[in-house]
Amino acid sequence: MEKFVTLSAIAAALPQANIDTDKIIPARFLKTTQRTGLGKHAFDAMRYLPDGAENPDFVLNQQPWRKAEILITYDNLGCGSSREHAPWALLDFGIRCVIAPSFADIFFNNCFKNGILPIRLPREVCDELMGDAQMGSNARLTVDLPRQVVIRPNGEEVPFEIDAFRKHLLLEGLDDIGQTLKHEATITTYEKRQDRDKSWLPTIHFD
Amino acid sequence: MAARTLFDKIWDDHVVETLPDGTSILYIDRHLVHEVTSPQAFEGLRLAGRKLRHPERTVAVVDHNVPTSDRSQPIEEADSRNQIETLERNVKEFGVPYFPLLSANQGIVHVVGPEQGISLPGMTIVCGDSHTSTHGALGSLAFGIGTSEVEHVMATQTILQRPAKNMRVNVEGTPGAGVSAKDIMLAIIGHIGTAGGTGHVIEFAGSAIRGLDMAGRMTICNMAIEAGARAGLVAPDETTFEYVRNRPFAPKGEGFEQAVAYWKTLASDDGAHFDREVTLRAEDIGPTLTWGTSPETVLAITDTVPDPAQETDEAVKAQLQRMLDYMGLEAGQKIAGTPVDVVFIGSCTNSRIEDLRMAAQVAAGRKVAPGVRAMIVPGSGNVKRQAEEEGLDRIFLDAGFEWREAGCSMCLGMNPDRLTPGQRCASTSNRNFEGRQGPGGRTHLLSPAMAAAAAVTGCLTDVRELA
Ligand code: SF4
Numbered sequence: 001m002e003k004f005v006t007l008s009a010i011a012a013a014l015p016q017a018n019i020d021t022d023k024i025i026p027a028r029f030l031k032t033t034q035r036t037g038l039g040k041h042a043f044d045a046m047r048y049l050p051d052g053a054e055n056p057d058f059v060l061n062q063q064p065w066r067k068a069e070i071l072i073t074y075d076n077l078g079c080g081s082s083r084e085h086a087p088w089a090l091l092d093f094g095i096r097c098v099i100a101p102s103f104a105d106i107f108f109n110n111c112f113k114n115g116i117l118p119i120r121l122p123r124e125v126c127d128e129l130m131g132d133a134q135m136g137s138n139a140r141l142t143v144d145l146p147r148q149v150v151i152r153p154n155g156e157e158v159p160f161e162i163d164a165f166r167k168h169l170l171l172e173g174l175d176d177i178g179q180t181l182k183h184e185a186t187i188t189t190y191e192k193r194q195d196r197d198k199s200w201l202p203t204i205h206f207d
Numbered sequence: 208m209a210a211r212t213l214f215d216k217i218w219d220d221h222v223v224e225t226l227p228d229g230t231s232i233l234y235i236d237r238h239l240v241h242e243v244t245s246p247q248a249f250e251g252l253r254l255a256g257r258k259l260r261h262p263e264r265t266v267a268v269v270d271h272n273v274p275t276s277d278r279s280q281p282i283e284e285a286d287s288r289n290q291i292e293t294l295e296r297n298v299k300e301f302g303v304p305y306f307p308l309l310s311a312n313q314g315i316v317h318v319v320g321p322e323q324g325i326s327l328p329g330m331t332i333v334c335g336d337s338h339t340s341t342h343g344a345l346g347s348l349a350f351g352i353g354t355s356e357v358e359h360v361m362a363t364q365t366i367l368q369r370p371a372k373n374m375r376v377n378v379e380g381t382p383g384a385g386v387s388a389k390d391i392m393l394a395i396i397g398h399i400g401t402a403g404g405t406g407h408v409i410e411f412a413g414s415a416i417r418g419l420d421m422a423g424r425m426t427i428c429n430m431a432i433e434a435g436a437r438a439g440l441v442a443p444d445e446t447t448f449e450y451v452r453n454r455p456f457a458p459k460g461e462g463f464e465q466a467v468a469y470w471k472t473l474a475s476d477d478g479a480h481f482d483r484e485v486t487l488r489a490e491d492i493g494p495t496l497t498w499g500t501s502p503e504t505v506l507a508i509t510d511t512v513p514d515p516a517q518e519t520d521e522a523v524k525a526q527l528q529r530m531l532d533y534m535g536l537e538a539g540q541k542i543a544g545t546p547v548d549v550v551f552i553g554s555c556t557n558s559r560i561e562d563l564r565m566a567a568q569v570a571a572g573r574k575v576a577p578g579v580r581a582m583i584v585p586g587s588g589n590v591k592r593q594a595e596e597e598g599l600d601r602i603f604l605d606a607g608f609e610w611r612e613a614g615c616s617m618c619l620g621m622n623p624d625r626l627t628p629g630q631r632c633a634s635t636s637n638r639n640f641e642g643r644q645g646p647g648g649r650t651h652l653l654s655p656a657m658a659a660a661a662a663v664t665g666c667l668t669d670v671r672e673l674a
Contacts, residue, residue: 113355200462
């Protein structure tokens with residue numbers, strides 16, 4: 001996983017609430033067996049017209065936001081399915097940071113696992129950042145993870161909260177499996193206790 | 208010990224270790240795997256030279272991609288076939304028990320798990336699919352995870368989690384005519400909203416929930432995710448134990464008795480703390496459906512579609528208008544009487560034998576309206592067989608419904624069963640997002656009985672009028 005330390009980038013505003021995972025990546029594109037290559041289908045229904053041409057009204061089809069690495073939306077971003085294809089599609093498009101007043105739980109988790117930083121900020125702050133985003137390439141936002149601030153083009157710093165463990169993994173680009181396996185002895189102890197206390201718990205074997 | 212909720216008890220019982228920052232390593236009893244969200248996880252294991260820690264606590268099944276037509280034919284869509292073949296190679300390589308497409312037990316993962324006794328009360332159950340919440344109906348902690356977490360569970364049989372908050376939704380009283388679990392759940396989502404459960408695990412309680420059979424409880428827990436919750440659950444009781452008894456993979460004999468003794472300890476203690484509590488009266492709930500493109504856009508069938516002009520918040524106004532336009536509805540119109548093109552009875556929400564019986568009761572002796580395509584897609588091969596033993600297939604076929612093979616089918620536009628742009632569908636599934644059932648498709652979520660009523664009248668109809 002790629003590290004996330006600081007990011008200074010163009011931000012795109014998508015002022016909608018409840019942008020669900022079907023909007024981020026429709027189900028018909030989930031047939032891939034790889035993590036990459038979904039960027040061209042990100043936001044498919046909004047991004048392309050029925051004849052397949054780009055929809056010129058959609059922000060990610062406009063300059064300079066075609067190169068956006070930060071996305072700002074309203075509440076409940078990523079609601080719907082657990083598909084990790086949603087953050088994969090965002091990442092493959094180039095998005096490294098998503099900012100919204102609230103997120104759906106699974107999507108929020110999935111972002112971290114892919115080196116995308118999801119930041120919760122109040123709706124009024126999101127509105128201000130969306131205002132900054134309208135200024136396009138003149139107005140880069142800077143996300144400073146070590147200091148936990150978003151720096152606006154006018155220099156104002158907006159602090160944000162993040163779980164310490166997740167911050168550590170993002171800063172180091174670590175995957176959690178290696179971290180958990182450091183606790184393997186405890187897992188084995190737990191399993192022994194479970195075998196004893198819940199001996200009825202069936203395992204599954206097919207012939 | 209302080210009074211604890213059902214969720215607290217299952218959680219406490221599965222914490223392997225709590226890390227200094229409050230994240231817990233949570234033990235997972237069952238891991239269910241399907242073809243769409245697993246290939247990248249198996250690939251990750253392979254690249255890291257890792258194995259499954261417990262293939263015998265894992266079960267794989269194909270459901271999302273599979274065609275629901277004649278199974279003797281090869282799968283036409285190349286990328287679907289590839290995903291299924293990839294799963295078959297992976298389960299072989301990693302030694303995972305697997306229900307293949309042609310198995311009599313194949314079906315939607317959330318139907319197969321409980322039906323086979325693979326999912327049991329008190330367990331922690333995960334699957335790379337948000338509707339894993341369904342299994343919570345058994346009184347288990349069951350939730351959907353992303354593919355990275357799928358890989359994590361495969362490698363460690365654990366997951367990293369922080370405890371959720373506790374929420375309880377009580378539904379008290381006796382549901383009226385034409386009201387089933389689906390109507391109750393849609394009413395709950397309409398009441399608390401699609402973010403109403405965010406960060407919480409919802410325990411469903413109250414006399415109306417206790418009175419539901421297991422299929423009904425599964426319908427309720429299935430859509431906990433539509434209310435934003437991490438999981439939904441119902442305390443295990445005699446209804447649960449009777450359901451689980453004699454399932455193929457459930458404990459037997461003395462083991463079953465020991466298990467029941469343990470399961471009986473799980474119900475929330477009196478005085479346990481809930482961070483949020485909501486109560487609805489079953490008598491206030493009529494046949495219910497959605498009109499828009501979010502599951503919280505709920506109406507009673509007797510209601511009219513909302514008018515954006517009544518809203519003051521501009522963002523809400525714009526969103527309502529967008530939904531009306533997408534759905535091809537007029538502000539203020541009556542929802543009943545809206546013509547439908549397609550009726551879909553199926554999905555992990557409503558494809559169990561009990562659901563098919565409710566639909567058959569309405570379909571019996573009637574005909575699907577001209578120009579309507581109506582399909583019945585049983586949740587599993589076993590549901591299909593049982594329905595055929597009960598003669599339900601004849602009722603549906605005589606009425607002009609299609610009687611199909613088990614799978615996710617038209618719940619999501621991923622296999623050949625899809626809406627075409629502009630088509631309106633009365634659907635027993637769980638999501639009405641734009642394009643969910645196919646690009647441009649329009650979805651109304653409703654109960655199996657209401658779906659059957661729409662099929663035979665050709666429009667959204669109050670099922671009570673057909674009684
Ligand atoms: S039936 Fe629908 S909701 Fe259920 S698992 Fe399949 S695609 Fe998901």
